[in-house]
Amino acid sequence: xxxxxxxxxxxxxxxxxxxxxxxxxxxxxxxxxxxxxxxxxxxxxxxxxxxxxxxxxxxxxxxxxxxxxxxxxxxxxxxxxxxxxxxxxxxxxxxxxxxxxxxxxxxxxxxxxxxxxxxxxxxxxxxxxxxxxxxxxxxxxxxxxxxxxxxxxxxxxxxxxxxxxxxxxxxxxxxxxxxxxxxxxxxxxxx
Numbered sequence: 554x555x556x557x558x559x560x561x562x563x564x565x566x567x568x569x570x571x572x573x574x575x576x577x578x579x580x581x582x583x584x585x586x587x588x589x590x591x592x593x594x595x596x597x598x599x600x601x602x603x604x605x606x607x608x609x610x611x612x613x614x615x616x617x618x619x620x621x622x623x624x625x626x627x628x629x630x631x632x633x634x635x636x637x638x639x640x641x642x643x644x645x646x647x648x649x650x651x652x653x654x655x656x657x658x659x660x661x662x663x664x665x666x667x668x669x670x671x672x673x674x675x676x677x678x679x680x681x682x683x684x685x686x687x688x689x690x691x692x693x694x695x696x697x698x699x700x701x702x703x704x705x706x707x708x709x710x711x712x713x714x715x716x717x718x719x720x721x722x723x724x725x726x727x728x729x730x731x732x733x734x735x736x737x738x739x740x741x742x743x744x
Contacts, residue, residue: 559735561583561595561744563591563595563598564598566583566587566595566598567595567598567599567602568598568602569583570595570599570696571599571602573696574635574696575742576655577651577652577653577654578654578696579655579695579697579698580651580696580697580698580699581697582697584676589628589632596634596635602634602635603625603637603639604637606622608637608638608639609637609638610635610636610637610638610642611636611637611638611641612636613633613634613635613636614633614634614635614636614691614713614715615631615632615633615634616631616632616633616634617631617632618631621724623715627633632691634713634714636715638712640714640715641713641715641716642692642715642716643716644716648692648714651681653694654694654695654696655695656692656693657692657693658690658691658692658693659661659690659691659693660688660689661687661688661689661690661691661715662686662687662688662689663686663687663688663720664683664685664686665683665684665685665686665687665720666683666684667682667683667684667685668682668684669682669694670682680723683718683723684722684723685721685722685723686720686722686723687717687718687720687721688717688718688721689713689715689716689718690713690715690716690717691713691716692713692714692715692716694713713743
């Protein structure tokens with residue numbers, strides 16, 4: 554039987570992840586199991602550390618948005634992360650990978666909301682709140698050795714960056730439909 558090790562306190566996990574990210578080093582996971590609730594607490598601490606250094610929030614990042622990925626990870630709902638000003642890669646900038654441990658790039662679709670969306674909003678209200686859509690890339694980099702982590706540890710695995718292309722209004726615009734279909738065709742999404 555394998556012994557389980559409890560995770561250190563939330564503030565200690567956040568401090569060590571923040572230091573590992575800033576130094577560009579890989580670290581061991583924290584205990585055998587980090588619950589999703591504890592992971593959100595760690596993420597809040599990490600966000601607060603970034604804001605204290607002068608960063609500002611620029612958006613949210615959703616994870617496990619497909620039913621297949623949810624089933625693979627054993628979750629029943631989307632997870633939510635944060636994006637800050639220092640994470641954005643501006644058009645024409647060079648993406649620096651020094652200090653990265655396991656960099657990966659994932660294709661995404663970015664949605665800009667023109668109004669606040671209440672927590673209990675219907676699907677129709679959420680869709681109506683979107684005022685722009687754009688193709689995007691997310692740059693992830695796990696801080697954990699061997700790119701291995703549990704569900705809770707996947708919530709904030711390491712340095713994140715993002716960039717996005719030209720946006721369009723989702724009002725039946727031909728360019729928006731083309732973005733949607735090109736991404737589906739290119740990345741093998743079913744029709």
